[in-house]
Amino acid sequence: MLLHEIEELRKIRREWKGLKVGLVPTMGALHQGHLSLIKKAKESCDKVVVSVFVNPIQFGPSEDYNQYPRTLDKDYELCTQAGVDIVFAPSPEVMYGKGQRLSNDNLTYVCPPFFYVNKLCGKSRTGHFDGVCTVVLKLFNIVQPDFGFFGQKDAQQAVIIKKMVRDLNVPVEIVECPIVREESGLALSSRNKYLSDEGREDALVLSKILKNIKACYRKGITDIGVLKETAYGFLTDKHDLEYLEIFDKDTLEEKEKADDNSRVFIACRVEGVRLIDNICLGGE
Amino acid sequence: MLLHEIEELRKIRREWKGLKVGLVPTMGALHQGHLSLIKKAKESCDKVVVSVFVNPIQFGPSEDYNQYPRTLDKDYELCTQAGVDIVFAPSPEVMYGKGQRLSNDNLTYVCPPFFYVNKLCGKSRTGHFDGVCTVVLKLFNIVQPDFGFFGQKDAQQAVIIKKMVRDLNVPVEIVECPIVREESGLALSSRNKYLSDEGREDALVLSKILKNIKACYRKGITDIGVLKETAYGFLTDKHDLEYLEIFDKDTLEEKEKADDNSRVFIACRVEGVRLIDNICLGGE
Numbered sequence: 001m002l003l004h005e006i007e008e009l010r011k012i013r014r015e016w017k018g019l020k021v022g023l024v025p026t027m028g029a030l031h032q033g034h035l036s037l038i039k040k041a042k043e044s045c046d047k048v049v050v051s052v053f054v055n056p057i058q059f060g061p062s063e064d065y066n067q068y069p070r071t072l073d074k075d076y077e078l079c080t081q082a083g084v085d086i087v088f089a090p091s092p093e094v095m096y097g098k099g100q101r102l103s104n105d106n107l108t109y110v111c112p113p114f115f116y117v118n119k120l121c122g123k124s125r126t127g128h129f130d131g132v133c134t135v136v137l138k139l140f141n142i143v144q145p146d147f148g149f150f151g152q153k154d155a156q157q158a159v160i161i162k163k164m165v166r167d168l169n170v171p172v173e174i175v176e177c178p179i180v181r182e183e184s185g186l187a188l189s190s191r192n193k194y195l196s197d198e199g200r201e202d203a204l205v206l207s208k209i210l211k212n213i214k215a216c217y218r219k220g221i222t223d224i225g226v227l228k229e230t231a232y233g234f235l236t237d238k239h240d241l242e243y244l245e246i247f248d249k250d251t252l253e254e255k256e257k258a259d260d261n262s263r264v265f266i267a268c269r270v271e272g273v274r275l276i277d278n279i280c281l282g283g284e
Numbered sequence: 285m286l287l288h289e290i291e292e293l294r295k296i297r298r299e300w301k302g303l304k305v306g307l308v309p310t311m312g313a314l315h316q317g318h319l320s321l322i323k324k325a326k327e328s329c330d331k332v333v334v335s336v337f338v339n340p341i342q343f344g345p346s347e348d349y350n351q352y353p354r355t356l357d358k359d360y361e362l363c364t365q366a367g368v369d370i371v372f373a374p375s376p377e378v379m380y381g382k383g384q385r386l387s388n389d390n391l392t393y394v395c396p397p398f399f400y401v402n403k404l405c406g407k408s409r410t411g412h413f414d415g416v417c418t419v420v421l422k423l424f425n426i427v428q429p430d431f432g433f434f435g436q437k438d439a440q441q442a443v444i445i446k447k448m449v450r451d452l453n454v455p456v457e458i459v460e461c462p463i464v465r466e467e468s469g470l471a472l473s474s475r476n477k478y479l480s481d482e483g484r485e486d487a488l489v490l491s492k493i494l495k496n497i498k499a500c501y502r503k504g505i506t507d508i509g510v511l512k513e514t515a516y517g518f519l520t521d522k523h524d525l526e527y528l529e530i531f532d533k534d535t536l537e538e539k540e541k542a543d544d545n546s547r548v549f550i551a552c553r554v555e556g557v558r559l560i561d562n563i564c565l566g567g568e
Binding site for chain 2: 006010017018097104105106107108109110111112113114115133134137138141142144163164166167168169170171
């Protein structure tokens with residue numbers, strides 16, 4: 001079922017009293033990564049809601065809000081095939097009110113802690129995670145799921161959402177699912193659509209750098225500086241590296257030495273497209 | 285029943301499935317104002333929870349967090365007499381975690397819009413309403429009430445809470461209850477305990493100013509400047525006026541002329557004690 005209005009959803013949600021409900025929040029342009037979240041949700045829940053909403057307040061003024069791929073018909077078809085019960089695709093007006101200016105001058109925001117935000121993607125994307133937490137909390141309040149499903153691809157986002165849930169006592173259990181990759185190693189992303197064939201080749205550098213760092217770590221190298229330096233052999237003038245960091249996977253704290261709880265995070269532009277990827281040095 | 289732990293409360297809450305639950309959030313030191321909220325909650329709900337929590341993150345560093353009156357035994361007795369089902373009195377550690385520094389560097393905050401915050405009490409109490417919204421949302425998430433009861437005494441707070449509920453789609457209905465006054469006109473407040481007998485006399489100036497402005501408005505004066513000027517005849521060197529404003533009661537916007545939707549807000553220190561009061565120029 002495809003729903004656009006909050007009240008329609010709330011009405012059905014009330015009828016689901018006592019059932020286990022899972023929410024998979026997405027911005028649409030669904031790919032196998034999203035479908036792996038949906039599959040996980042189907043396995044553990046009685047009812048599954050997928051939200052499809054390109055959230056304006058998590059995009060900066062110079063970012064790709066307008067170009068972001070919107071493929072609702074296709075998304076709905078994929079969801080139906082996957083056994084999703086409700087696809088919730090509200091308009092910005094439904095989510096934020098008609099004629100509202102979308103700023104912290106006149107909207108209530110959920111603001112995750114500076115320590116978690118002032119690094120990695122949050123460093124270059126001011127306000128991004130405020131926008132993410134705000135919309136995720138709204139969706140949680142609208143759908144009232146028992147479980148929320150998030151991909152490891154956006155690892156900083158997953159850490160921040162889990163922190164929000166703890167800090168605000170949100171009665172939702174967060175389930176994280178592993179990154180889905182093409183055979184080439186490229187992490188699936190809706191933004192891969194922006195890449196040319198050549199760009200897709202150049203984009204492999206992200207997963208190659210991560211895989212190589214993990215291999216070096218497994219050989220016994222734990223010095224963070226040394227591990228990071230191994231990346232430079234992979235980079236060419238096609239790559240505009242934004243960050244390469246090794247932090248604690250749960251707290252995003254810097255480490256003296258890499259260990260099994262470390263995660264390597266990378267962001268790099270290829271053909272002007274901002275791509276991210278990450279890998280855990282231990283098992284996930 | 286007196287509970288201190290979140291899990292104990294959640295367990296009982298689950299047993300209340302299908303019942304209408306009301307939450308009266310308080311900082312304790314209960315007086316007739318709180319009891320009027322509890323009475324209202326009892327009338328409209330099957331189960332009533334009163335939270336008693338002096339919330340550290342809504343006090344500024346120079347404010348009265350440590351001196352704030354704590355009278356849990358008395359509060360619990362009053363609640364029991366009033367038929368409250370659960371008094372929830374968590375410690376700061378239960379609410380914010382052990383050893384957590386309480387700052388936006390490491391806690392997720394709910395931040396109401398600047399427009400609603402940068403005036404009245406919010407102007408002198410930086411971060412106050414962030415702290416209020418954060419703890420109220422936490423309590424809503426813990427108790428999961430159908431209704432939340434708030435006093436008109438803290439009128440700016442009530443506007444901001446209602447805005448938060450709308451903006452974040454919080455599934456709680458906010459019920460506002462009128463200010464309770466002593467026969468003298470003094471609005472009840474836990475902070476009245478700080479006043480000497482003489483101070484209580486001097487404190488009557490707040491309600492006198494408000495009553496007089498309403499009388500002037502009823503006589504046809506709608507000029508905001510003129511209405512505000514009527515206050516100065518009441519003030520002596522015992523009064524340290526912080527603000528006197530006339531705003532729209534729902535949006536906190538400035539008005540060209542006073543009307544029935546206007547509210548007069550006053551804050552004034554007497555004997556160093558910060559007192560607030562307000563009145564609606566129309567019916568409530």
